[in-house]
Amino acid sequence: MSSFRVLVVDDDPDMxxxxxxxxxxxxxxxxxxxxxxxxxxxxxxxxxxLILLDVMLPGKNGFEICEHLKSDxxxxxxxxxxxxxxxxxxSRVRGIQSGADDFLSKPVNREELxxxxxxxRRLHETRRELEERRLAxxxxxxxxxxxxxxxxxxxxxxxxxxxxxxxxxxxFKAHAHRAEVVVLFADLRGFTRITESIAVHNVxxxxxEYFSALTEAAxxxxxxxxxxxGDSLLVGFNVPFxxxxxxARAWRTALGMxxxxxxxxxxxxxxxxxxxxxxxxxxxxxxxxxxxGSPHFMSYTVIGNTVNTAARLVQMxxxxxxxxxxxxxxxxxxxxxxxxxxxxxxxxxxxMSETTAVYSIRL
Amino acid sequence: MxxxxxxxxxxxxxxxxxxxxxxxxxxxxxALRVALAAADFEQLRQLGHRMRGVGNSYGFExxxxxxxxxxxxxxxxxxxxxxxxxxxxxxYLSKVQIAYE
Numbered sequence: 001m002s003s004f005r006v007l008v009v010d011d012d013p014d015m016x017x018x019x020x021x022x023x024x025x026x027x028x029x030x031x032x033x034x035x036x037x038x039x040x041x042x043x044x045x046x047x048x049x050l051i052l053l054d055v056m057l058p059g060k061n062g063f064e065i066c067e068h069l070k071s072d073x074x075x076x077x078x079x080x081x082x083x084x085x086x087x088x089x090x091s092r093v094r095g096i097q098s099g100a101d102d103f104l105s106k107p108v109n110r111e112e113l114x115x116x117x118x119x120x121r122r123l124h125e126t127r128r129e130l131e132e133r134r135l136a137x138x139x140x141x142x143x144x145x146x147x148x149x150x151x152x153x154x155x156x157x158x159x160x161x162x163x164x165x166x167x168x169x170x171x172f173k174a175h176a177h178r179a180e181v182v183v184l185f186a187d188l189r190g191f192t193r194i195t196e197s198i199a200v201h202n203v204x205x206x207x208x209e210y211f212s213a214l215t216e217a218a219x220x221x222x223x224x225x226x227x228x229x230g231d232s233l234l235v236g237f238n239v240p241f242x243x244x245x246x247x248a249r250a251w252r253t254a255l256g257m258x259x260x261x262x263x264x265x266x267x268x269x270x271x272x273x274x275x276x277x278x279x280x281x282x283x284x285x286x287x288x289x290x291x292x293g294s295p296h297f298m299s300y301t302v303i304g305n306t307v308n309t310a311a312r313l314v315q316m317x318x319x320x321x322x323x324x325x326x327x328x329x330x331x332x333x334x335x336x337x338x339x340x341x342x343x344x345x346x347x348x349x350x351x352m353s354e355t356t357a358v359y360s361i362r363l
Numbered sequence: 364m365x366x367x368x369x370x371x372x373x374x375x376x377x378x379x380x381x382x383x384x385x386x387x388x389x390x391x392x393x394a395l396r397v398a399l400a401a402a403d404f405e406q407l408r409q410l411g412h413r414m415r416g417v418g419n420s421y422g423f424e425x426x427x428x429x430x431x432x433x434x435x436x437x438x439x440x441x442x443x444x445x446x447x448x449x450x451x452x453x454x455y456l457s458k459v460q461i462a463y464e
Contacts (some may be wrong), residue, residue: 014384015417020378025376056412085416106416107427110374 003123005029007048009065010083011057015106019052019083028121032193033299036060043069047078052122054093054106055084063098070099077127079120083108085199115132155219176290181239182250182328183283183307184223184255185314186214188231198272207231209264214278217256221249226302228250232314236302239289247284247331256321258363277319283310283356284328309356312349317360336361369458373422378463384421388456390416395433395449399442407445408437414452425455 006023010016011034020030031048033039037059043051051069062082069075082095095103102116149158160355167174188194188210195203211228218235219226224242227234235253238246249309261278268274285306292301311322324332329341346355373381391410398406416429429452436445 012413012417014380014387015413017380017383018417018420021377021380056409085412107419108416110420291423 003029004050004124005031005048006050006052006117007033007039007042008032008052009036009057009062010052010054012034012054015054015083015108019108019113022110023052023117023220026114027115028117029181034058036062036065036123040065040068043075043078044072047075049078050117051078051080052117053080053100055082055095057087063094065252066095066098066100072159079124081116081120092123095293096306151332176288176292178286179239179289180285180308181287181289182237182246183302183310184218184235184237184253185281185310186233186235186254187279187281188276188315189279189319190274192229194272194274194276197263197274202272210261213260213264217253219258220256221247221253223249223253224300226300234307234310236287236289239287239302247328248335250282250328251332251335254282255363258320260323275319279314279317279319280322281313281315281317281324282322282328283313283325284309284331285309287326305352308351309349312352312356315357320363322363324359324361326359329359331356367439368425369455370460370462371425372462372464373424377421381461382422384417385456385459388426391454392449392456395452397451399445402442404437404440409435411437423459425459426452429455447452 004027006028008016008019008023008030009032009179012017013034016032016034020032023030031042033042036057039051039053039057040060042048043065053062053065057065060068061206062084064286066080066082069080070088076099079101080099081102081104082098082100083104083106084091084095086092092103095305104113104116140174146158198206210231211233214233215225218233221237222262223235223237224239226235226236235250237243237250237253257280258278263275265276268276283306285304287302287304287306289302291299293299309325312324317323323344329336342360342362344358346362347358349356387437388405391414395410397403411430415427415434416430417427417429418424418430421456429448432448433445433452436448
């Protein structure tokens with residue numbers, strides 16, 4: 001039988017001993033205290049499963065203790081039985097107002113005491129069981145959400161999302177919103193030749209290796225993967241959670257992608273005789289973020305000029321080259337070795353109404 | 364009072380608690396006498412209240428009844444009635460016979 005602990009509080013030692021004896025005979029553990037202040041301290045430090053509480057006590061009286069316990073979420077669910085010789089209506093009303101779960105009149109009838117305690121024990125255990133089930137369901141729910149999030153963000157960020165998850169459930173807002181973001185596109189150079197000259201199952205294996213390397217780099221810096229199509233990967237920063245150092249994260253992700261892909265590219269060269277590399281485009285600016293799709297299929301999406309600019313930049317980038325917009329470059333200038341950077345001037349990118357200052361960084 | 368009025372049946376599993384219980388009742392009797400001599404009605408009321416609660420819990424119905432009378436007497440300040448109840452209590456404690464079952 002699980003241990004069910006009852007706290008008996010009565011300033012009359014004979015009454016306390018009587019209550020303790022009856023409860024113990026029913027297989028429950030009993031602690032006994034004789035004044036209100038000690039009782040309150042004990043409950044707060046070592047919450048019992050049930051309290052039998054005398055009303056007329058030295059220190060805080062039973063009503064005051066009950067009120068205190070019921071107003072504290074940590075102790076509100078502990079059942080309290082007021083055991084009292086006070087028979088007047090006013091005292092009963094005061095007891096109800098204090099939040100007592102039940103009353104026992106003194107002198108105490110043994111059978112009534114046992115019946116009430118057993119009932120409250122059953123209720124308490126049922127409540128505890130329901131609470132355990134609720135918590136288990138909550139854990140399951142969060143795990144399901146974590147798995148869903150993990151499709152978009154790094155496992156570390158997914159855990160952080162779950163930890164901070166409030167009642168509004170998701171940071172991936174149902175309604176689209178505008179936000180300042182950093183968008184990184186990565187593309188595999190030499191992919192067209194691969195698809196033409198290498199067996200399909202090998203192409204799939206290579207793409208898996210390629211995306212694994214790039215995804216790991218993105219996750220390491222807590223980027224959010226928005227899209228993976230063909231040989232192209234779209235990663236966002238400062239979304240869905242603020243990242244004050246988003247440009248630095250994006251830059252380190254670009255470095256990580258190229259360095260992780262290096263050994264893979266060398267292995268492919270040996271295995272299939274193909275020359276490959278990663279081209280990257282990065283842009284900083286405002287974008288629209290939201291879940292886009294139909295009731296049957298939704299996609300967490302980032303759209304807008306910032307994304308289009310990054311897409312144009314990656315199309316122009318050579319292997320091991322990062323093409324970045326001027327606004328992005330300004331925010332990472334200090335992180336980049338000067339000799340690697342080449343200003344390409346203001347370029348009219350396809351489909352864009354205004355020119356974009358472009359910088360090339362060779363890795 | 365007849366002989367039966369002093370006979371009390373107490374649950375067997377409370378037997379080891381009874382010597383302490385009766386010891387405390389005798390101390391209570393002394394406290395009642397002192398409070399009465401001092402006309403300390405609040406103390407008398409509290410003692411009567413306690414007797415009422417604990418007496419019949421153990422099976423001593425008479426103690427609860429006397430306690431109730433003392434509590435009421437203290438509230439009304441009826442010194443003569445209180446004296447009679449305290450005497451009655453002393454008589455009861457000296458003659459009570461306990462059977463454990």
